[in-house]
Amino acid sequence: MNVVAEQPWLWAGLFAYLVATLVAMWGLSPRLVGSESVQSHRHERIVLGAIVLGVLLLTIAIAVRWVRIGHGPWLNLFELLMSQLWSLGLIYALLYWRLPGLRPSAAIVMLVMWILGSWVLILEPADSYFPATYYNVWKWSHVGLGKVFLALLLAGVGLGGVMILRLTERGRRWFRAMPSDGVIDKLAWRLMMLALVFDSLMLITGAVWAQDAWGRYWAWDALETSAFFTWLLLAVGLHIRLSYKVPPWASGVMIISIFVLAFVTYFGMPYVSTVAHKGMV
Structure with a gap:
């Protein structure tokens, strides 16, 4: 498969999502403080930062593809998944930021996101007609x-x-x-x-x-x-x-x-x- 201009940015964005997924899972593990087992929230900034970074990198990937083929990524399955990963990440980052009560569930949400990311990695980035x-x-x-x-x-x-x-x-x-x-x-x-x-x-x-x-x-x-x-x-x-x-x-x-x-x-x-x-x- 030939590598097209937007793919390195796509891969980088998916790597940022993977970091968010792994850190969110790691954050579920209770840690000992003295003799008590507590659950830290310090990792949440890393999770949010990694999601935002992923969105920014996917924005660049979409822009590069848009310039290369002349229209946005809205048609074939490769384009659809790439644009959905961008919009899902953007909206979920806003929810994660504004609703602290749902943050631990990011371990589940980001895992689903990365399953979609794994899918887009095996697809051919064929050009599409608008x-x-x-x-x-x-x-x-x-x-x-x-x-x-x-x-x-x-x-x-x-x-x-x-x-x-x-x-x-x-x-x-x-x-x-x-x-x-x-x-x-x-x-x-x-x-x-x-x-x-x-x-x-x-x-x-x-x-x-x-x-x-x-x-x-x-x-x-x-x-x-x-x-x-x-x-x-x-x-x-x-x-x-x-x-x-x-x-x-x-x-x-x-x-x-x-x-x-x-x-x-x-x-x-x-x-x-x-x-x-x-x-x-």
């Missing part, structure tokens, strides 16, 4: 809202993972510095409520763009159907959470299930479908 239908403000609103939606889901996955892992003795020890499961559960579903807002707006702007691009608002193609089912599952999950007393671990399972469906919608459907959407997110 179709005329993409010159539309509604398309960019659609994409931006979708990126925020996925980042909020990912933050929820971190909290959901904590609630599941706390079923074990080791999980309770790792995440003992976090608030109670009840507090985590409320924060996770507040993120899910925000995610539903952004998902709804994403579907609306996508429909308006589809009308401008192809003369129809909705066609029930593979991607649109999967996106609708993701929205429906999220809405049902919120209804269940608000209407019934759901154990924290079950909340975690619901949140992760929603993320898995969203993941398939974003990173799978556009590339197995032959519809007009193909290659679009």
Whole structure:
């Protein structure tokens, strides 16, 4: 595989994310102070700094590719993953900075991020063609809202993972510095409520763009159907959470299930479908 200009910057950004992942995991280990076992928070600045550095390096990678091929990285799977790693890192860094209560869950979130990073490393950085239908403000609103939606889901996955892992003795020890499961559960579903807002707006702007691009608002193609089912599952999950007393671990399972469906919608459907959407997110 030939190395293109943006790849060294991409690799450097992914290395920064790897550092954030490893430091976040290391920070879960309690350390002895005198005769007591305590959990330090000093590593959190390193984690945040590494995420921000990764975002900056990925910004350079995107800019270099943009200049080289003449448009942003929005079409093939390599480009989609690179741009998603950038937006997920940016939004999660803001959440990590502003919501101290979720910081230990970075060990889960950054691990998911680095799985995506490992995937992009094995892809061919092929050039892509920018179709005329993409010159539309509604398309960019659609994409931006979708990126925020996925980042909020990912933050929820971190909290959901904590609630599941706390079923074990080791999980309770790792995440003992976090608030109670009840507090985590409320924060996770507040993120899910925000995610539903952004998902709804994403579907609306996508429909308006589809009308401008192809003369129809909705066609029930593979991607649109999967996106609708993701929205429906999220809405049902919120209804269940608000209407019934759901154990924290079950909340975690619901949140992760929603993320898995969203993941398939974003990173799978556009590339197995032959519809007009193909290659679009």
